[in-house]
Amino acid sequence: MGSTRITILCENTAAGPMGLIGEHGFSALIERDGQRILFDTGQGMALANNASVLGTDLSTIPTLVLSHGHYDHTGGLPAALHPPRGVQIFAHPDIFVPKYAQLETAQGPRKVFIGLKYRRKYLETTLQAKFSFLREFTEIAPGVFFSGEVPRKTDFEHPDTRLKIEQNGELVPDPLWDDASLLIETDKGPVVLLGCAHAGAVNVLNHFAACTGHKSFHAVIGGTHLGFMGGPGEQLAASMQAFDQYGLELVAVSHCTGQLGAAMCWQHFQDRFAFASAGWSVEF
Template sequence: MKIVTLVENTSSSKELKHKHGLSFYIKTENHKLLFDLGPDETFLENAKKLKIDISKVDTVIISHGHSDHGGGLNAFLENNSIAKIYINKNAFKDLYVKVLGIKKYIGLNMELKSNERIVLVDDTFKIDDELFIFSDVEGSFKTKSNSVLLKEDGMEDDFIHEQNLIITEDDKNVLLTGCSHRGIANILKAALTHVSNIDTVIGGFHLFSPSNKMTEPSEVVENLARELINTSPNFYTCHCTGEKAFENMKKIMGNRLNYMATGDILSI
């Protein structure tokens, strides 16, 4: 399995654009897929530079209903005619971020909901023996950075539109999550109700909010690191974890935790 970071907040190469958002290209034995599409067409530009043919992608999973993960959907549809796009059934809702008391829309393009290639997913969905989607996560992860995210009625977002992906290949299970709004520890526990083990976890942990430049208190970050180091997977994080929180977690987790920037390639 090869995983290429197409879009992330930072970049490991001056040749590649970085933006606040996330997109991974993943090549497995049976699939060429995208997990998230970033905020716009940046994933396309970087894919071309990395010699990745987006027209050959057969599957797309969008982790949740925020535009920094699904804003590139229209660009993808215009450049690929074959892939099915799997989105949680609750993701096409009015979602907002609150900045200085003002609400800003950060949801998906509602006009795309009726596209014939979009598959609306319930709590669990098995695509095939390699790909399994789930959103049946118990518990929540109460953070200051989550509290600025709102749903259509003005209430704090409950993130029922967030889904995660397990890829199974060669007896290994890889868990991918977009922002872990429900809590990465909770998501990992839920994953282990569907498979016997998780070898690798990849995704953001939402310890940083771009709207107010806030990183979660060190106590929250360090407690999470201590909880994760007592589990079995290796972790690769990015995006909404934030660089400051990553460095604090790295001090505790050592080589069990690494960062994935735009252009980075991981072979599993």
């Protein structure tokens, strides 16, 4: 199968080398057998800079995957698509649904747009992006699988109630059916790459297990949303237990995991844990 390398290009924190910057967002590069796939593009301020520092030429990447339609995963699209060259983008069709956060402030609830800020026509015409919209589990490259819509079955993984879409002039909970992850077959076993895991990290693992027959996974990397809302609790404890049951040998958390959730994951997993900050890289 050959070696597989995953490098974090954008994340809330920067590890090294010097010159990297952190931003609230996520992007990772997958390299294997001559394939180069960019998973998410961060918020848009760090991608080009960090790619340059890490010696990654974005203009040579032919394939891009979007985990969902939030600004902190799609903001760097122009940098990833320039120069216009027909980059293939795999995503769920709901990435273009306008998305909002309803935040509580001293002045009352505040509606903030947090969706994809570029129009589809601009991306397809000016930047020549070629979208493939997927709702189902799909192999998008040899040994690389797009999750499609993830069933929400666990009783301990709960949605972020601040996240909304607009229907009939009213804000309603965003079901986030566009939340997608990747399964990558490697020489060390299956690796799961998460954007934000709004569907629930364990739901994602259960979905991949059902689709592939895998009973264990080698690694989980990326944003887990563990302990993000109000600190860790039942969801974090149950998720860590499920990670152990799936035999994970590496839990590398990023972005929306939250600092307290990440700290508790480190305490639990110890030498199986890593902070997947910008600049962090791992080879399987």
